[in-house]
Amino acid sequence: MALRRAPDPQKFDALVLEHYGRLKNFVRRYVDSADDADDIVQEVFVRIWERAHEFNFDDPLPYLYQATRNAATSAARKEKVRARWRESTAREVPQKSESADAHTERGELEAAIARAVDALPERCRLIFTMHREQGLSYDEIARVLGLSVKTVDNQMGRALKSLRIQLAPYLKVILAVILGAGKMSA
Amino acid sequence: MIGSPEPDYALIARVFADEATAAEREELEQWIRKSSDHDILVRRLHTVWAQTGVVIEGDAHHALAEIHSRIARRRSAPTRILLRSPYRWQPTAWAAAALVTLGLGSYTLRDRITWQRSATAEPLTQVATTSGQRATIQLSDGSTVTLSVSSRISYPRNFGGREREVQLEGEAYFDVKHDARVPFRVRTNHGVTEDVGTRFAVRAYRGEAASRVVVAEGKVAIAPHLVISAGDVALVTGTQSPVVEHHADVNRLMSWKDGTLEFVDLPLRDVVRDLERWYGESVKLNDPALGNRTITASFNDAPLSDVVAFIARVVDATVSNKAGSISLTPRINR
Numbered sequence: 341m342a343l344r345r346a347p348d349p350q351k352f353d354a355l356v357l358e359h360y361g362r363l364k365n366f367v368r369r370y371v372d373s374a375d376d377a378d379d380i381v382q383e384v385f386v387r388i389w390e391r392a393h394e395f396n397f398d399d400p401l402p403y404l405y406q407a408t409r410n411a412a413t414s415a416a417r418k419e420k421v422r423a424r425w426r427e428s429t430a431r432e433v434p435q436k437s438e439s440a441d442a443h444t445e446r447g448e449l450e451a452a453i454a455r456a457v458d459a460l461p462e463r464c465r466l467i468f469t470m471h472r473e474q475g476l477s478y479d480e481i482a483r484v485l486g487l488s489v490k491t492v493d494n495q496m497g498r499a500l501k502s503l504r505i506q507l508a509p510y511l512k513v514i515l516a517v518i519l520g521a522g523k524m525s526a
Numbered sequence: 527m528i529g530s531p532e533p534d535y536a537l538i539a540r541v542f543a544d545e546a547t548a549a550e551r552e553e554l555e556q557w558i559r560k561s562s563d564h565d566i567l568v569r570r571l572h573t574v575w576a577q578t579g580v581v582i583e584g585d586a587h588h589a590l591a592e593i594h595s596r597i598a599r600r601r602s603a604p605t606r607i608l609l610r611s612p613y614r615w616q617p618t619a620w621a622a623a624a625l626v627t628l629g630l631g632s633y634t635l636r637d638r639i640t641w642q643r644s645a646t647a648e649p650l651t652q653v654a655t656t657s658g659q660r661a662t663i664q665l666s667d668g669s670t671v672t673l674s675v676s677s678r679i680s681y682p683r684n685f686g687g688r689e690r691e692v693q694l695e696g697e698a699y700f701d702v703k704h705d706a707r708v709p710f711r712v713r714t715n716h717g718v719t720e721d722v723g724t725r726f727a728v729r730a731y732r733g734e735a736a737s738r739v740v741v742a743e744g745k746v747a748i749a750p751h752l753v754i755s756a757g758d759v760a761l762v763t764g765t766q767s768p769v770v771e772h773h774a775d776v777n778r779l780m781s782w783k784d785g786t787l788e789f790v791d792l793p794l795r796d797v798v799r800d801l802e803r804w805y806g807e808s809v810k811l812n813d814p815a816l817g818n819r820t821i822t823a824s825f826n827d828a829p830l831s832d833v834v835a836f837i838a839r840v841v842d843a844t845v846s847n848k849a850g851s852i853s854l855t856p857r858i859n860r
Binding site for chain 1: 533534535536537538539540542543545567570571574575577578579580586587589590592593596597806807808849850
């Protein structure tokens with residue numbers, strides 16, 4: 341075994357504190373269980389500690405995401421049964437769009453929005469959720485995925501448009517909710 | 527929205543995302559003021575947008591403490607790797623299965639009794655490694671075990687004075703403190719290996735047709751009347767009599783314990799399975815014929831990408847690594 345230097349503990353801790361939550365949110369897109377997600381992300385950081393000599397602390401996001409994604413997809417493969425179950429239940433939820441009316445509960449709207457996000461094309465969803473669920477800036481997303489900021493920008497626009505189309509029947513309800521909550525200033 | 531031009535969704539997203547310049551924000555403001563439909567649309571979209579934001583969860587400080595304790599565990603005390611709660615074997619079923627495969631009719635009763643006794647007397651400790659991990663375990667009798675990657679061993683915290691028995695799935699190297707009165711036995715799904723005081727390794731991964739016993743020093747009984755000694759390698763299956771090879775290169779077969787990944791004339795399909803155990807990532811062969819090619823190589827602490835690149839050169843294949851999944855494809859023009 342080659343002699344390896346331990347990483348700078350302060351740098352390492354700062355790295356964990358900054359990125360832990362977002363990576364956990366990222367993993368939650370692949371695995372259901374919060375405990376499994378914790379386990380996966382913690383192992384990613386343990387590996388970084390062990391291989392600190394190979395890790396670029398100045399530009400950590402690309403590796404963090406690549407490693408986390410690998411670990412999460414392999415964990416998800418192992419949980420195929422659960423994933424299949426999740427898929428089937430997602431499909432079974434009735435598309436109530438036509439009958440959605442003013443007293444539709446907010447919970448149902450949330451569920452519809454979550455489904456609409458899940459239904460985005462893969463790359464589009466990845467980019468959208470990296471921004472919305474993991475708090476990455478356009479620039480950070482572009483660097484992690486090796487894309488231009490312009491592409492990220494386009495995909496974010498596409499996501500929004502697609503959400504609007506998919507949620508069209510619900511949007512009427514949303515208006516009702518807004519009006520009910522009082523008119524917002526222009 | 528009749529007659530309105532298509533909204534600039536990217537611009538709207540940019541403003542929502544706080545990625546817009548002041549000029550772009552102003553542009554959107556003006557567009558909104560043009561029509562109440564625009565206003566309503568942007569409000570609706572913003573409601574949707576707000577719903578998609580997930581609060582970043584997870585207590586990062588707590589997680590940090592967890593990560594440091596994992597690091598400490600792994601560095602200082604390998605015996606504590608993935609230590610699971612003590613659990614008990616199903617003694618009768620196991621003993622019966624193992625003994626039938628070895629055909630040790632007369633041993634049956636005694637073994638059942640000892641299994642039951644050890645199961646009730648002392649809960650077993652289990653140590654498991656994942657891919658890329660090895661663990662060294664000190665047993666209560668002073669013997670040491672080096673557990674290879676993706677392996678699992680169970681043993682009583684205290685052997686007591688009458689017998690020493692461990693259960694192995696995967697691969698392990700044993701350096702056994704000799705005690706003629708108390709034999710040391712390794713049970714695998716292919717049978718029982720009984721030590722007569724020695725250094726030896728047992729390999730019995732689930733899904734492999736045979737288990738392998740390699741002896742570096744001393745003597746080992748792999749069946750009641752079959753004793754092999756230093757330099758011997760035995761392949762043991764559940765159904766056929768063991769195959770023994772003498773004067774084998776035992777050091778090579780045990781080099782994994784020093785961190786060397788060694789393949790001797792091994793078909794590629796077995797090589798990739800070992801790589802998976804070692805690195806925790808799967809390597810796929812896009813042509814089954816590749817699986818028959820044999821590899822002889824040794825790697826010391828090399829990254830997976832180097833190992834795969836080397837193998838690809840040997841078998842004349844190309845490597846693709848898409849979305850973290852590695853695969854080998856034969857070159858068409860040989």
